[in-house]
Amino acid sequence: MSKEQELKQKILIVDDSEMNRAILTDMLESEYEIIEAENGVEAVEIIKERKAELSLILLDIVMPKMDGFGVLEVMNKRDWIEDVPVIMISSESGAAPVKRAYEMGISDYISRPFDSTVVHRRVVNTIMLYAKQKKLAALVMEQIDENEKQSALMIDILSHIVEFRNGESGLHVLHIRILTEQILRYLDQITDKYSFTQEEITLISTASALHDIGKISIPGEILNKPGRLTKEEFDTMKTHTTIGAEMLENLAFHQDEPLVKEAHAICRWHHERYDGKGYPDGLKGDDIPISAQVVALADVYDALTSERVYKKAIPHEEAVRMICNGECGTFNPLILKCLNDIADVLPQKLKESTPGRTNEQELQEILENKLQPKDAPASERTLQLLERERMKCSFYASMSDEIQFEYTLFPPMLTLSDWGAKRLELPELIMDPFQEGGPLYSIVDKGDIVEFLRILTDTTPEKPVVKYDCKANISGESRWVRIVCQSMWSFDDESRFTGAIGKVVDIHESRMRMDALEQMASHDAMTSLLNYDYAKKQIQDLLRERSGEEYVLMLMDVDGIKKANIQKGREFGDKILIHVADRIKEAVGANEIASRISGDEFLLLTTCDMDMDMDRAASRIAQAVEGEYEGYRISVCIGMAGTRHMGTNYNVLFHGADAALRAAKKNGPGQRENYQNLISTRAEDKL
Numbered sequence: 192m193s194k195e196q197e198l199k200q201k202i203l204i205v206d207d208s209e210m211n212r213a214i215l216t217d218m219l220e221s222e223y224e225i226i227e228a229e230n231g232v233e234a235v236e237i238i239k240e241r242k243a244e245l246s247l248i249l250l251d252i253v254m255p256k257m258d259g260f261g262v263l264e265v266m267n268k269r270d271w272i273e274d275v276p277v278i279m280i281s282s283e284s285g286a287a288p289v290k291r292a293y294e295m296g297i298s299d300y301i302s303r304p305f306d307s308t309v310v311h312r313r314v315v316n317t318i319m320l321y322a323k324q325k326k327l328a329a330l331v332m333e334q335i336d337e338n339e340k341q342s343a344l345m346i347d348i349l350s351h352i353v354e355f356r357n358g359e360s361g362l363h364v365l366h367i368r369i370l371t372e373q374i375l376r377y378l379d380q381i382t383d384k385y386s387f388t389q390e391e392i393t394l395i396s397t398a399s400a401l402h403d404i405g406k407i408s409i410p411g412e413i414l415n416k417p418g419r420l421t422k423e424e425f426d427t428m429k430t431h432t433t434i435g436a437e438m439l440e441n442l443a444f445h446q447d448e449p450l451v452k453e454a455h456a457i458c459r460w461h462h463e464r465y466d467g468k469g470y471p472d473g474l475k476g477d478d479i480p481i482s483a484q485v486v487a488l489a490d491v492y493d494a495l496t497s498e499r500v501y502k503k504a505i506p507h508e509e510a511v512r513m514i515c516n517g518e519c520g521t522f523n524p525l526i527l528k529c530l531n532d533i534a535d536v537l538p539q540k541l542k543e544s545t546p547g548r549t550n551e552q553e554l555q556e557i558l559e560n561k562l563q564p565k566d567a568p569a570s571e572r573t574l575q576l577l578e579r580e581r582m583k584c585s586f587y588a589s590m591s592d593e594i595q596f597e598y599t600l601f602p603p604m605l606t607l608s609d610w611g612a613k614r615l616e617l618p619e620l621i622m623d624p625f626q627e628g629g630p631l632y633s634i635v636d637k638g639d640i641v642e643f644l645r646i647l648t649d650t651t652p653e654k655p656v657v658k659y660d661c662k663a664n665i666s667g668e669s670r671w672v673r674i675v676c677q678s679m680w681s682f683d684d685e686s687r688f689t690g691a692i693g694k695v696v697d698i699h700e701s702r703m704r705m706d707a708l709e710q711m712a713s714h715d716a717m718t719s720l721l722n723y724d725y726a727k728k729q730i731q732d733l734l735r736e737r738s739g740e741e742y743v744l745m746l747m748d749v750d751g752i753k754k755a756n757i758q759k760g761r762e763f764g765d766k767i768l769i770h771v772a773d774r775i776k777e778a779v780g781a782n783e784i785a786s787r788i789s790g791d792e793f794l795l796l797t798t799c800d801m802d803m804d805m806d807r808a809a810s811r812i813a814q815a816v817e818g819e820y821e822g823y824r825i826s827v828c829i830g831m832a833g834t835r836h837m838g839t840n841y842n843v844l845f846h847g848a849d850a851a852l853r854a855a856k857k858n859g860p861g862q863r864e865n866y867q868n869l870i871s872t873r874a875e876d877k878l
Contacts, residue, residue: 200246231257252281263295272296370489372396398453405435466521594695718772726786734839750860752791778815826861
């Protein structure tokens with residue numbers, strides 16, 4: 192790639208028409224580098240691989256494999272629509288598709304035929320608008336980042352003063368913030384009882400740094416006493432909770448700020464206990480604000496694992512055990528579960544985190560919250576759409592006989608689809624699913640579970656797909672199944688295996704189902720002959736693969752079907768068509784193709800060698816189908832076009848056979864016409 196190409200902005204043109212792509216390319220290639228896709232599936236792959244490079248997508252609506260709306264659906268699900276603008280291109284003139292496209296996030300709409308000036312102007316405007324939006328978002332994020340850093344810095348300084356006076360390092364404040372954030376994040380994942388936005392988690396974590404500001408009023412000889420405190424000294428020490436709260440209450444300003452309110456709750460109640468035996472107010476259960484409950488546990492954990500003037504540090508594992516066993520007071524069971532579940536990662540989190548720095552993901556979520564209305568409830572339509580998608584997924588799973596699942600390593604959890612759970616007679620949610628003796632071991636042998644996990648954890652981001660065949664106990668019957676899944680990886684610099692999504696397929700039933708689906712997709716429902724689309728492809732492939740052989744393409748029309756429908760009913764007319772189709776099946780050979788186009792018209796490709804010309808080939812088919820059927824005389828008209836004279840281009844052959852059929856029908860029932868004879872006769876007439 193040249194330097195000039197590298198500097199050019201890239202536009203992806205998605206259209207199944209090569210001519211349309213060529214027209215748009217001619218209009219834009221002098222200023223932009225053009226990438227092309229001829230269907231939606233190909234476009235999705237390109238966007239997935241090159242999203243960061245694309246400045247714009249020009250997207251057609253009507254395409255094979257996946258249409259434009261399908262592409263937009265994928266882009267919305269994967270949040271690509273936020274990063275790459277889309278202009279829809281189509282000849283659709285109705286308002287409905289245009290409205291639907293705008294609802295799915297397109298930036299503009301261009302109708303065909305293309306006007307060069309309009310196309311160019313809208314492309315330039317859309318790219319410039321998105322560039323300005325990205326620049327604005329970057330500036331806002333930078334400002335938020337700076338404000339967050341400054342706020343955190345001031346709080347860290349104030350908290351460090353308290354810690355310094357207490358004879359401790361400022362790491363205690365940092366640890367409380369990190370522990371609070373980690374517990375809140377996990378708590379939000381495992382229960383709907385408490386719900387937090389990213390902004391709320393950041394707010395509570397920041398406010399947690401102020402939990403001990405009341406200690407600034409406690410005499411130094413009590414704060415730093417190396418031995419056990421007397422009852423009077425401990426009573427004095429306990430007043431740091433109410434003093435800290437009063438300090439915040441007595442602020443002359445900012446009383447209504449969320450940070451001040453959270454800090455007040457944390458200062459006053461972070462020594463309350465779930466059983467009501469804490470201080471200063473003896474609050475019990477969820478009368479204690481959840482922010483104070485979380486900070487309380489974080490404070491105890493860090494106090495145990497840190498060295499103080501009056502004690503040595505306790506190892507991490509021992510501290511977690513003591514807290515969970517109730518040796519340090521009673522805590523909310525859900526918060527204890529959070530501590531226990533994330534215990535393995537806490538030491539590393541405390542080691543890696545940097546003071547006063549909001550990470551990029553947090554900033555992005557804060558930015559989105561700042562730019563969108565607060566507390567905006569989901570619209571009724573959105574909720575209906577989500578419920579519809581859930582119903583669709585459940586329905587597809589039940590129809591496909593596939594047991595769909597998701598497995599996450601952290602937390603260790605297996606989620607089964609509704610239908611899959613019923614099929615296996617298991618709960619939809621299984622915590623720590625591969626623990627020996629768990630419910631999965633009644634379904635699959637231990638050896639298969641161990642081997643499957645080994646293969647799964649050996650995957651890489653480049654090769655994430657796993658297929659594993661084994662026997663499973665389904666509805667009391669041992670059956671061979673195939674587990675197909677894709678492992679999931681984190682987006683960190685060093686990707687980590689985080690779980691998998693996949694399905695369990697009954698191999699026998701799957702094969703039968705695929706055969707049935709293939710039959711439905713490729714054959715006419717009434718006659719069981721090939722349908723037209725499938726036959727066309729088969730004929731094109733056959734003509735290409737056996738280009739040295741001679742064939743005749745026939746279009747055949749059954750005479751008098753409308754009359755039969757009127758005289759004896761449509762059901763009788765259908766029986767005639769089925770009878771004709773059965774006779775055709777008997778007449779065609781291995782390398783010949785028969786199809787029902789629609790109604791009473793059939794399409795055939797038959798061999799035609801030197802010993803049998805096209806008329807004789809047509810006579811063979813006509814003799815097979817013509818005759819008496821339940822008192823009704825069946826006759827057919829046939830139009831023919833042969834490869835000997837017209838070549839192997841399907842469209843040319845079809846055009847010739849169609850013209851010949853129309854000529855045959857003009858001559859009356861039971862007639863046959865050869866396109867080569869037809870054009871020869873016309874030439875003689877002109878002479």
